[in-house]
Amino acid sequence: MTLVVSRFAILFFFLMTSVYCMLAYVPFAYTHLIASTEVNNPESGPAWLAAFARIHPLIYIPALGLIWVTWPQNRNRRTFFSIYGLLGLVLLIRPVLSNLQLGPMSLAYAVFFLTPLIWIGVLDYRAHREEVPWFASGTHAHPRLFFSALASGLGVAVLYALIALIRQGRAPDFSIVTFSFISHAVIFAGIFVLLHLIHAIATRFETSVWIEFVAGGVMLAILIAATIRQHVLHPISVHGLAAIFYPASVGTAVAIFLAGFGTRLHAGRVKPFDSGLDMVLRPLVSARRAPFRVIVPAVLAVVLSTTTRFFDWNFMIQKLAVVVVWVLAFAAVYSLNFALAPMRRPVVFLAVALVFLAGFKAIDAENLSLDDYAGHDISFRVARELLEPTPLAAELSLYKLLATYTNIPHAVKIDPVEINLVRELVPTVAEKPHVFIFVIDSLRKDYLGAYNPRVTFTPNLDAFARENITMKNAFTRYGATGLSQPSIWAGAMLLHKQYVMPFYPMNALQRLIDVEGYDGYTAYDAILRMILKRSERLGELSENPQKGYFEFCHSTREIMAKLENSPDRPQFFYIQPQNIHISVINREKQSVPPGEKYPGFFEPYAARIKTIDHCFGEFVAFLKAKGLYDKSIIVVTSDHGDALGEGGRWGHAYTIFPEILRIPLIFRIPPAMREKVSWDPDEIAFTIDITPSIYYLLGHRPIEKHRIFGRPLFTETPEERRIRQDHWLVASSYGPVYGLLSRNGEKLYIADGVSFKEYYFDFNRDPEGTTAARLPTEMKERYDRILRQEIAVLNEFYRFNREDERRRAAR
Amino acid sequence: MSLTCPDEDQERRHSILAPLVVLVIFVLTIFTSTRQAASTEKLDAATATRLVKEVDDLKRDKKYEEALAIMERLYEDYPTHINLRRIADINRELERYAEEAEAWEKFMLVAPTPDEACLALGEAYRLAGELEKMVDACERCVAMDPSSDNYRALAEAYTATNRTDSAAEALSALDRR
Numbered sequence: 001m002t003l004v005v006s007r008f009a010i011l012f013f014f015l016m017t018s019v020y021c022m023l024a025y026v027p028f029a030y031t032h033l034i035a036s037t038e039v040n041n042p043e044s045g046p047a048w049l050a051a052f053a054r055i056h057p058l059i060y061i062p063a064l065g066l067i068w069v070t071w072p073q074n075r076n077r078r079t080f081f082s083i084y085g086l087l088g089l090v091l092l093i094r095p096v097l098s099n100l101q102l103g104p105m106s107l108a109y110a111v112f113f114l115t116p117l118i119w120i121g122v123l124d125y126r127a128h129r130e131e132v133p134w135f136a137s138g139t140h141a142h143p144r145l146f147f148s149a150l151a152s153g154l155g156v157a158v159l160y161a162l163i164a165l166i167r168q169g170r171a172p173d174f175s176i177v178t179f180s181f182i183s184h185a186v187i188f189a190g191i192f193v194l195l196h197l198i199h200a201i202a203t204r205f206e207t208s209v210w211i212e213f214v215a216g217g218v219m220l221a222i223l224i225a226a227t228i229r230q231h232v233l234h235p236i237s238v239h240g241l242a243a244i245f246y247p248a249s250v251g252t253a254v255a256i257f258l259a260g261f262g263t264r265l266h267a268g269r270v271k272p273f274d275s276g277l278d279m280v281l282r283p284l285v286s287a288r289r290a291p292f293r294v295i296v297p298a299v300l301a302v303v304l305s306t307t308t309r310f311f312d313w314n315f316m317i318q319k320l321a322v323v324v325v326w327v328l329a330f331a332a333v334y335s336l337n338f339a340l341a342p343m344r345r346p347v348v349f350l351a352v353a354l355v356f357l358a359g360f361k362a363i364d365a366e367n368l369s370l371d372d373y374a375g376h377d378i379s380f381r382v383a384r385e386l387l388e389p390t391p392l393a394a395e396l397s398l399y400k401l402l403a404t405y406t407n408i409p410h411a412v413k414i415d416p417v418e419i420n421l422v423r424e425l426v427p428t429v430a431e432k433p434h435v436f437i438f439v440i441d442s443l444r445k446d447y448l449g450a451y452n453p454r455v456t457f458t459p460n461l462d463a464f465a466r467e468n469i470t471m472k473n474a475f476t477r478y479g480a481t482g483l484s485q486p487s488i489w490a491g492a493m494l495l496h497k498q499y500v501m502p503f504y505p506m507n508a509l510q511r512l513i514d515v516e517g518y519d520g521y522t523a524y525d526a527i528l529r530m531i532l533k534r535s536e537r538l539g540e541l542s543e544n545p546q547k548g549y550f551e552f553c554h555s556t557r558e559i560m561a562k563l564e565n566s567p568d569r570p571q572f573f574y575i576q577p578q579n580i581h582i583s584v585i586n587r588e589k590q591s592v593p594p595g596e597k598y599p600g601f602f603e604p605y606a607a608r609i610k611t612i613d614h615c616f617g618e619f620v621a622f623l624k625a626k627g628l629y630d631k632s633i634i635v636v637t638s639d640h641g642d643a644l645g646e647g648g649r650w651g652h653a654y655t656i657f658p659e660i661l662r663i664p665l666i667f668r669i670p671p672a673m674r675e676k677v678s679w680d681p682d683e684i685a686f687t688i689d690i691t692p693s694i695y696y697l698l699g700h701r702p703i704e705k706h707r708i709f710g711r712p713l714f715t716e717t718p719e720e721r722r723i724r725q726d727h728w729l730v731a732s733s734y735g736p737v738y739g740l741l742s743r744n745g746e747k748l749y750i751a752d753g754v755s756f757k758e759y760y761f762d763f764n765r766d767p768e769g770t771t772a773a774r775l776p777t778e779m780k781e782r783y784d785r786i787l788r789q790e791i792a793v794l795n796e797f798y799r800f801n802r803e804d805e806r807r808r809a810a811r
Numbered sequence: 812m813s814l815t816c817p818d819e820d821q822e823r824r825h826s827i828l829a830p831l832v833v834l835v836i837f838v839l840t841i842f843t844s845t846r847q848a849a850s851t852e853k854l855d856a857a858t859a860t861r862l863v864k865e866v867d868d869l870k871r872d873k874k875y876e877e878a879l880a881i882m883e884r885l886y887e888d889y890p891t892h893i894n895l896r897r898i899a900d901i902n903r904e905l906e907r908y909a910e911e912a913e914a915w916e917k918f919m920l921v922a923p924t925p926d927e928a929c930l931a932l933g934e935a936y937r938l939a940g941e942l943e944k945m946v947d948a949c950e951r952c953v954a955m956d957p958s959s960d961n962y963r964a965l966a967e968a969y970t971a972t973n974r975t976d977s978a979a980e981a982l983s984a985l986d987r988r
Binding site (some may be wrong): 110142186189190193196197200201347350353354357361386387389390403582615705709725726742748776778779781 | 826827829830831833834836837841842843844865875876877880881884905906908939940952
């Protein structure tokens with residue numbers, strides 16, 4: 001048992017180290033998970049990741065110790081421990097993980113830290129291969145294979161259906177569950193057919209067990225590599241050689257490590273094998289007692305499904321867990337080695353597999369609404385993704401284009417293009433009101449009474465909305481903060497890169513503050529630290545020291561204190577409080593103050609909004625008491641919404657579903673300004689319209705018109721804010737997922753280049769936007785054409801052409 | 812190499828063939844099935860007539876996006892001026908004026924009486940904010956059909972681009988007629 005625990009601890013440690021280095025190679029992951037961990041930002045990496053990097057050299061030593069004590073007998077330690085011992089010393093002097101930089105060196109480290117696994121695996125194998133009986137028992141293996149595949153497939157289908165039942169809180173449609181079972185049966189029948197073929201080929205040779213052992217290891221390596229590539233690297237836009245090389249390295253290292261370990265565990269065995277698979281799967285079923293072997297994957301499935309869903313990255317962790325559970329379940333059932341009557345005719349089993357396949361094809365799945373169920377039954381989600389028809393060539397070409405222009409790598413040097421919302425930015429003679437921009441991270445509009453009459457916990461924000469201007473049809477252009485927040489400052493859509501630097505030429509809002517001589521203060525979160533130019537004009541607001549993040553009440557009290565000191569000078573404040581960010585809610589264990597109830601709402605989220613509302617009420621009362629309320633532009637909005645269980649989704653990751661794109665947008669304009677302008681609260685409005693609106697209100701006119709720019713929402717004549725477009729590009733901040741909002745925001749088309757799917761929402765027919773409608777092929781083709789055009793317009797503005805860039809690189 | 816007897820050998824040869832065939836069936840069935848594509852065959856006349864009626868229904872229900880998508884598909888197979896007029900009309904409803912103007916421009920190239928597009932084309936350019944193109948369209952229209960309506964449109968176009976002298980000239984040309 002000690003050996004098993006030690007080996008898995010070693011595997012876990014080196015894998016974690018490698019994954020951490022890989023994160024530093026990916027621009028998006030580096031920005032949000034590595035570079036900003038010390039600022040304890042909810043949008044950035046979890047604290048444990050930063051802690052792991054800090055103490056990595058200290059864990060490395062005991063990890064080496066574990067390798068020492070489990071070292072294969074009669075094998076020379078000198079070379080291994082000379083190299084890796086020296087590395088340990090280097091790590092102590094100059095830790096690698098906490099000094100990683102974005103770039104190819106991180107990828108090199110990621111692969112290097114896999115080498116101990118390969119070394120140990122090879123040594124284990126070489127030390128013990130002579131002690132293993134490499135001959136077959138001669139038993140027909142197909143009944144055992146068939147039973148293992150079918151039982152484990154249907155077992156996980158039942159298990160995840162039960163988990164889905166608990167997660168959904170209601171029984172799913174019988175036909176959908178049946179389809180799920182058949183889908184699982186087809187996949188596991190396919191696995192059976194493949195393993196059976198390998199077995200059949202292997203048994204033609206004397207070394208059949210060894211051949212199956214190698215083939216099983218290769219299959220495991222391919223499975224690991226494909227899973228990492230598809231479910232981890234593709235969503236975060238890692239493409240090209242790195243997307244092949246790294247998953248292949250991990251798959252190879254883990255497979256060799258486990259194969260070597262399997263050999264060691266079978267050392268001294270006398271009884272012949274049924275198949276070489278016994279060797280490969282042995283490390284995965286280390287529990288001595290048979291029931292425990294089955295219980296382990298079941299418990300793992302339940303625990304991971306219930307604990308990870310709130311902070312998961314669009315099902316990424318849950319899908320990885322499903323693949324692990326599938327393998328463990330198969331290994332567990334296989335290890336039980338039920339004594340089936342040896343049937344000499346495998347054709348019967350193959351025929352059953354074909355019957356499953358025919359049954360699967362016979363079901364008209366198009367008529368089942370599977371998306372919602374697949375959000376709760378993650379095993380079915382994975383099965384469905386595997387079995388779904390391949391996208392058409394034209395669709396693949398679009399997805400390729402989306403991926404090409406998404407998360408443009410750090411190494412690609414792009415010069416900034418000035419975003420000039422007016423021809424010449426010079427100070428105006430207009431009176432300068434105070435400007436307060438409150439971007440409440442992840443705030444959904446349907447959690448404010450101003451937008452949803454069922455809400456009773458936001459009386460202050462509702463009163464504020466009533467006496468001011470509520471844009472009823474507001475959206476963000478970007479899912480997630482990465483690009484949403486910078487786009488608010490730019491007043492325009494941005495190139496999909498984090499970030500084009502220096503950002504200042506594109507930062508229309510900061511340039512306005514500078515030109516107009518505002519005293520500014522902002523909460524410098526991880527993103528603003530990167531994009532804002534440090535200047536005396538833009539001071540710093542602090543995090544709440546008790547909570548460790550930018551918290552609304554702390555920030556508003558800080559703002560009130562600043563105003564007390566100099567109420568007469570025009571001041572600018574921008575805050576992005578993180579009270580209701582899903583990671584903060586999870587960090588605070590989804591706590592709800594005792595006695596508070598919010599039926600029909602996600603209570604931890606609603607409770608925190610109530611707190612925000614209370615402090616907002618205090619702030620407005622302060623402004624009124626000081627006579628500043630009528631001298632202030634106040635904007636209350638959010639950078640994006642959030643998924644709170646819709647279709648099993650949580651958080652905002654890289655999706656741009658309606659609950660992510662819809663946001664509140666409430667303006668207060670000083671009465672003297674208000675009486676001179678008009679607006680249309682029902683017209684489509686975006687967060688990128690905030691900066692052009694402030695420009696206009698401060699007297700900077702006319703506002704330049706461009707498809708990628710925002711527009712002033714308040715103008716003296718309707719013509720000045722007239723919209724000359726019917727489609728608005730929206731995108732995810734982090735993945736190749738783009739969309740089009742059309743017809744004044746009545747329709748939303750999404751081309752999801754991560755899951756290769758399209759979604760279409762018609763808010764006229766489905767105001768909540770909970771169910772994706774079927775999209776006629778003609779319309780889809782039309783939307784795809786427009787999507788390409790809109791992306792071309794964006795790239796043209798920023799003078800970026802990937803082909804040109806590639807040609808330059810080639811030269 | 813094999814240590815088995817001939818009978819067993821024969822059985823095992825079969826046992827390779829069967830899973831191999833089944834595996835190929837699995838792979839072909841699962842991995843080569845693609846999503847349903849739009850038909851690339853030319854729409855027959857009956858289908859086209861049905862689709863035109865469908866477009867009319869969609870327009871009545873103000874579902875212009877859907878109507879436009881079908882019209883564009885129809886236009887691919889039947890590039891007639893009638894279909895271009897329908898596309899332009901739907902784009903007007905969608906307030907997509909640049910696309911409307913594009914459709915009218917095509918209309919003028921293929922229609923037997925291109926001047927039918929004149930007023931709408933100028934208006935589309937005006938709404939799209941393309942005032943120079945509006946002037947150009949109106950000048951072409953006057954050259955094609957010097958009707959009073961076209962002269963008035965041209966004068967308006969000149970006025971919109973602050974060419975008051977030209978506008979006055981256009982109006983006096985109208986008076987001279």
